[in-house]
Structures are given as C-alpha cells and as structure tokens.
Amino acid sequence: MEAFERTGPVKVVVVEPGYASYAAESEVLTPLGVQITALDWQGDRQTLLRGVADADLIMLRDTAVDAALFDAAPRLRGLVRYGVGLDKIDLDAARERRIKVANVPDYGADIEVADHTLALFLAVRRRIVTRDSAVRKGAWEVGQTEPLQRIAGATLGLVGYGRIARAVHKRFAAFGVDRVLVHDPFLDEQGAAAAGVIRVTLEDLVEAVEILSFHAPGRSDLRPTLTAELIARLRPGVVILNTARGSHIDEAALSSAILSGRVAGAGLDVFQREPPDRDNPLFDLPHLVVSDHTAWYSEQSVQQIQQLAAAEAYRILTGRIPLNWVNPW
Structure with missing residues (x-):
C-alpha cells in the first residue's frame, strides 16, 4: 500500500x-x-x-x-x-x-442508455416528432406522406458489443429484430455465436443494416468512425443512432445523407462538439431526434x-x- x-x-x-x-x-x-x-x-x-x-x-x-x-x-x-x-x-x-x-x-447505466437508444429509434422510425408537430398544426391522416417501415424483420448493426450494446440487442429483439451484425475487435467467434450475433467488418456492416447503432469508445484522435465514404455505402433508408460518442459520426456527411433521403433519419444523444452550436445544420432536419447527452441519466x-x-x-x-x-x- x-x-x-x-x-x-x-x-x-x-x-x-x-x-x-x-x-x-x-x-x-x-x-x-x-x-x-x-x-x-x-x-x-x-x-x-x-x-x-x-x-x-x-x-x-x-x-x-x-x-x-x-x-x-x-x-x-x-x-x-x-x-x-x-x-x-x-x-x-x-x-x-x-x-x-x-x-x-x-x-448500471446500461439500462438507461439502452432504453434511451430504443426511445430515439422509435421516435425516428415511427416519426413521432414530426407527426406530433403536424397534428398540433391541424394535419390528420397524412402518415403516408412520411412512409413508415416495419421494425420486425429489420437487420440491426451494432458498433461495439459491450454491456450497453448487449442490452440494446435484447430490447430490439423484443421488437422482432432477429438478425444482428456486430463490429467489435474484442468479440471473438465463440462469443458471437453464444450471443447470437454475426461478426463483420465495419464496411460490411454499413452496407447490410437497416438500423445502425454506436456503442463503442471514440477514437483517441477523434476521427469519425462513420466517415463520409462509409455513409455513401449505407443501405438506403437506414436509421442511425448514437448514444456513445459524438466523434463517431461525420456530422456534415450525415446531414447531407438525411437531406438526400439516403438516411431515413437519426437519433443523436451526442455530438462532435458539446454543447453543439445552435446553428448546427443537423437541427434543421425534420427526421432527426436529439437529446443532450443524457442517455445515461436517471x-x-x-x-x-x-x-x-x-x-x-x-x-x-x-x-x-x-x-x-x-x-x-
């Protein structure tokens, strides 16, 4: 001692x-x-x-x-x-x-972060925020102007597969998401098989999933994990979730991808700069749901x-x- x-x-x-x-x-x-x-x-x-x-x-x-x-x-x-x-x-x-x-x-924040991740996803996928705004303004029965996709049967991609990601996996499984791809250098084939997930490269993951969720530490040099090049390879209509580190995502490229329709929407609890600038272009996007780095909180x-x-x-x-x-x- x-x-x-x-x-x-x-x-x-x-x-x-x-x-x-x-x-x-x-x-x-x-x-x-x-x-x-x-x-x-x-x-x-x-x-x-x-x-x-x-x-x-x-x-x-x-x-x-x-x-x-x-x-x-x-x-x-x-x-x-x-x-x-x-x-x-x-x-x-x-x-x-x-x-x-x-x-x-x-x-114990794996409980809160997993719950928050799913809440962000549901708000984006089911268009809760935009529907709320439209109904308050008098709109009704306009759901088909914003096509909604079924959750059951979708492919989930998890970047990182630690305690939080496993809790997220469990929650999505309850909604019928039964194919899960994981990119995690610390997960071996035996562990993946035991968890019922498939180990893949990051490049293969982004090309195959309809839901992409980040649950890994950020890079020490703060370079994005999801670069503009990888965003261009995303499957059209993907929903992106980040309750880990803001450095994971190239925000400018994400903004462009949402505007073009390639990315259906995103739920972000973290940003490259925190607090984010009020004129962050992401905030002008209708299919983005954000919170203030509070996924961990209860x-x-x-x-x-x-x-x-x-x-x-x-x-x-x-x-x-x-x-x-x-x-x-």
Missing part, C-alpha cells in the same frame, strides 16, 4: 458540470478530513487551472484533462472519472506523474455513480489501489 503524504487539509475538487448535491461524496470522504469543493469554471481555462492548483484529487464528468492541467496541480494524487469513457483524459501524462486515474464502468444511476466514484476516491486517498485503475504502472 502506498503512503499518501500530505500537509494540511485534503482537498477534493469536483469539476462542474457535476451534480445537484455531493452528499454521497461527503458521506464517504469527510471522515478522512476531506474538503470537497465544486469548481464552476464556466469554460474558462485559467479558472480551471487555478481551481485545481491545490487539489489532492479531482473528480469530473466530461472535462478534458491534459498534461498542463496535471502540472498545474502539483499535489494531485488521483483523478476519478464519473462514468466510463476516458478519451478526454491523457492517461500517459497521468502515469508519468504517478497520478492514479480511475473510472466507474459499472454504475435518479438511480446518478446516485450509484456518485457512491461508486466516492469509494474510488477513498481508496486513492488512503493509499490503496482503486478497483478500476485505468493507468497502472
């Missing part, structure tokens, strides 16, 4: 945006004499750097963390990410400085993620190894 050397009070900085209350963190960490501070830096880099200068540990959701931030916090011994994704954290820089980084991959998931993150912070501050240590040395 490593000793955690410090002088004066221990300071934990929670980088906003965070949560409505930090009672769960306080309950776990206050017995250690920890002072918890919420840093509302409002997007100003210098405020962020000043705010973490005397931190022993940082807790955050989606703020990008680079070597410069680590250097601005010489007392820093740990960082806990509320959630799973690590693409915004420079793990190598943290390792070089002996700063333990932990995430919270098992807070009151229950928030409570669980805060409790688990606090437990990881406790382990780091008491010189122990966090359960989900992502940059070991």
